Amino acid sequence: WIPLAQSTANHSIHAWSKAIEQLIYHPEQSSSTILRADILSDEEGVDSSIGHLRCKRRLVRNILPRRPNLDKNLEQVCEVYMNRQGSEGIATLTPILPSDNADEVPYYHPKVRSLAFHFCKDNDESAITRFYIVPSRFYIVPFEEEQAFNAITSPQSRLSRTALLLLDLQSRLAFGVENGYKKRVEHDLIVDRKDYQELYMQLRDRHASFLMETWCESTDPGKHVFEDLGIVTFIILLWRTIFPQTNGRPPNFVDVGCGNGLLVYLLAKEGFTGFGVDVQARKSWDQYRNCCSEVDLRVESIDPPAMCSGTTSSNLFPEGSFLIGNHADELTSWLPLMAHCTPNCSGLVNIPCCRFDLDGTISSRSKYPIDEKEIEAIVGKQNLTKTMQEIQRGPFAEADTTSRNIAYLRYISHLHLQAGWQLEKEALRIPSTKNWAFVGRKRI
């Protein structure tokens, strides 16, 4: 074992072992090229030791790369050792390779046989240990002596930089544990993370390069293509939960304020029936129609008050439609009510962006108080706590603009409930800060 990096640790061994657990469960935190790890086995009290340290836990994980066509997955044995007093620990991470060859190690993993985090007390500074200032080290077992030499002598080497990065991440995670850090946003409450990742990669492989190459709008293709691929992934998985009898297919969908039509194109290419509506056609529309005859994009100015007042049925959406509002501006606040007025509406997804109120003005309020009594009258006493918690869920208020956004999301929550939809929200895994999706899949 060769020491590669060292730092003081301003945390307890308990925080260290929790941080190690997080590193094992979530290797994607240390590298953007890693998708996730699946835990294949997890044993406690294994009969193995390193010196005076006994193996407390052995996990085998399968690390999956974000781009499986470029790199392969890697199985790895992760072992956590502790001394009897619980003051020292070592966590080893050892790839399982077909042969003892550095070329077998995928790109996203350091080219080493094994690596380890060591938490121990420094004898020279024993006074410090009393205040939980404990050195921890990052070790490697190199394939070759020469490699070890280079790694140690050159702090600029990739290996040394990785060591520092991992040690830094481990320290930050342990610091978070010590200070009671709670995840700010819970993801994956409506659709499963694994299902999302798998479908997202399939859709990306099927569509991304064509869409990037043929982009004809003046906007940034990188932003739109990957964001809409994420939204479509979420919608398709959501539909599987709502329409199990029809293999995840709604009777019809309407993308309200569909803009460039990309979402409609992707859903049509994936075999779903529906259309998009916007007040003006976009350059991309003809291109999408030429590529896929099922792409149905319509120029129409939606008049929500007329549609919802019941005085006209001319522009009601088809019976059973599922409504989608993605950053639909003036239509966002009306969407729950439009869904309510659509005959047998099968649900809605509403992703707010600009803060348009029902009267078409942009809201600048930074607070939106909600009366619990009114919510109780809507959802009933038994659902009050759950609904109030769901109203509270949202982005963190850090800046003034965020607090205005939070107030707006509370306003949309209120309208959603008033229109008779059970409130569910998901923080979408998309590269946008306006990523909160309001889901209506059940009536109150």
Ligand SMILES: C[S@@+](CC[C@H](N)C(=O)[O-])C[C@H]1O[C@@H](n2cnc3c(N)ncnc32)[C@H](O)[C@@H]1O
């Ligand atoms: C911010 S853009 C979003 C477009 C698209 N959904 C997206 O995410 O790329 C909002 C769209 O809503 C459309 N829109 C706003 N009010 C509308 C109305 N009353 N009828 C039809 N479309 C409307 C606008 O023309 C615009 O294209």
